[in-house]
Amino acid sequence: MPNETKSSIYQHEPPYIAPAGFGVSLISHVRSLLWTDGMLQQGYEQHPGGIFKMPAMGGWVTIVSGKYLDEVLRAPEATLSFHEKLNRILQLEHLIGPQMSQDQIHLPLIKILNRNIDLVHAEIADETPFAIELELSKAAMTDGWTEVKCFETAYNCILRLNLRAFMGLPLCRDDEWMKAINKDGLDFALRTVILRMFPKARRGSANMYPSKFGIPFRAATKSLAEVIQQRLSIPEEERPNNLLTWILSRLPGEEPDVHLINGIFQIINMVSLNNTAMTLGHALFYLVANPECIDIIREEIHDSLEGGDITRDSLNQMHKLDSFIRESLRHAGLSNLSILRVALKDFVFSDGTRVSAGESIQAIAKPIHLDSNYYDDPNEFKPWRFYDMAHAEVDEGSAQLTDKYDLVEPSNEFLIWGLGKHTCPGRWYAAMEIKHLMAYMILNYDIKLPDSAKGKRPANLHVLGVCLPNRSAKILFKRRENSGRFVLQFVFMFVV
């Protein structure tokens, strides 16, 4: 068993996979910036199922896998902390306040989101045609086909759906407000980087300086304040059932703190937007690069519809689509690492490896997702891999289809959502949103790569261990003949 401070066995540092001596450490850091994936793979191959230390983002991080990952997951929050790591990265205490940094007010809010997922789905379903058609209307149409940047379209659609689910109509369709949110998000990101450059004790005062770099959460505050006043004027039981109402119910008081509300909203929007949009972007690129899958998924969607509609239950029946998205995440996982922790006390693993207080620990992810010990032909994109794995267990005598290979299920071999007590609490929402959008697109549009791509999936962009979908590559959409009902719906929405 690991021991937090003492151990009878010989204690030692994790092995370094790059030189860390005086002078050469800098070279190791430059190598890790340019060659993160390669360095991580090298560490994994040298220490399979083990522990090693590698340079990352200006520090040295202990990387774990195998049984050591389980030891990290079992450690109490007071020893290996996820929230403290997040606070340090995002500077939540200075930029939003203790309700966020200490009380984690966003967590109960996401629980409410999960409890209301059927209602939230209804909002997403209503907003989807509007969001997609608006994005497509920005580009010219040739012979019925509209060519758009895939990732930009995915990002904007997810942003629009999140705003609808979190804030409701009409604010979610206010383009000025959307611009303000994007500005606030960028100012926030920049501020976190600047604050981290100051010693801890000076950050509070550093944050007070008026800034040329923008003040986080200011741009969207004015419209939000108006919406809050309007929401408060409605009797509590009649308020729309969405995030803004839930935040207000958790912050009782005469004068709501608009800065805090904006901060909470921004953090939830931030964690839900980027990862979800990247996941959708990757999956759409796999879809157009594997066009033979489109008809198969479309047939499954048709078979799952309820009264012609994509409902929550019908989404749960779309096992091939689910497998397709999970395989897309396995193959082009968003990050090569998972599970962020910082040691608040010295921590000693069962083999005597010691991590000192203040140091960071992360779990290896991508090399596991591409390891032939866990996945057959790991470098091949097999859209029905998880569908087949679930069905193979039924064939082997299990009475019903297992859900352990479902998109939302984390495991030691599928670390996209993290694992253990901090496993992503937004994964049901994210999966529902991505599946709904893809099902809607596949049902109502033909989708393809431009001829110039020659059938090849556009290359991903790898930055500091993050695998981004290609930013400039385009895909084409053409409305399908039988989607007349959708056109009427869209025209109706604009008229109203």
Ligand code: HEM
């Ligand atoms: C495809 C989309 C998403 C991916 C891949 C993803 C992935 C992750 C990962 C890897 C973690 C960290 C786990 C750890 O370090 O132990 C995490 C945590 C978290 N995620 Fe997500 N996430 C996604 C979408 C969302 C959405 C939509 C929401 C909110 C609605 C959300 C809210 C959170 C929160 C609040 C945490 C922190 C949990 C805690 O404090 O215990 N995520 N997510």
